[in-house]
Amino acid sequence: MEREWLSSVLTGTIPLGQAMGLEITRLDDSGISLGLPLAPNVNDKGTAFGGAMASAMILAGWSLPRLLLRRAGISADLVIGRCELRFLEPVGAAFQVHCNWPEADQCQQFLVELTSHGRGRLDLTPWVEHEDREAATLSARYTALAKSTST
């Protein structure tokens, strides 16, 4: 149910997720994995385009705080701010992007800060896996912003 909902967000409301052929291959207590075929994400060298890997990592990371908000029944905008990308080696085949859940107290803190101060932050480090190695990594801070209400 939750997985179907997230899938519809990632590929239904974000056209690039659909164009990339992205699908959720795992969503459990340890984290999320997205699977992507090479063909729609290829570059001129026949390997995965850096922008496609960046997009998939941004979405894998974004999915986790998005699920925290949904589970808590909180309506908030969730944005990515400054982040660092590293491209470590070329990816010449279909690939997986993973993001692990942070510690439970960090997830709790994210929600507490959001509800008490109107802004919650969560640091995440999704990565691209290829042949059992990290092929690319993203270090990103996601910020949830409470929607302004009339006072």
Place this chain on the structure above:
Amino acid sequence: MEREWLSSVLTGTIPLGQAMGLEITRLDDSGISLGLPLAPNVNDKGTAFGGAMASAMILAGWSLPRLLLRRAGISADLVIGRCELRFLEPVGAAFQVHCNWPEADQCQQFLVELTSHGRGRLDLTPWVEHEDREAATLSARYTALAKSTST
């Protein structure tokens, strides 16, 4: 001629460039600009998806050293390594991505290092423009790697 060639690389050999509706809107002595419509690049909030902006900035930056290599008649792989992304404000309409040429001596150095040491580096800072402001920036190092030859 050069512009048509680059356009065919960005949208012909890179499917995501095509899916994003990317087009070269300027290529001159000061730099390159890419234009992107909002619809294929939108996110769940109705603004430009960070991954689409990242992809367009990566391509705008990549285009400049790629043109340097072509003009010099050098065959080399051109890759992006570590880079920093900043998302500064939401973009709710079609947008432009710009990248300026570095100083001439930096371009020269890039080619000299490549031909003499097999590896040339160029630092570039493409950005997304929206309503005359920077909406996102990328600080990236592009590395050209001479193709290995039999000795």
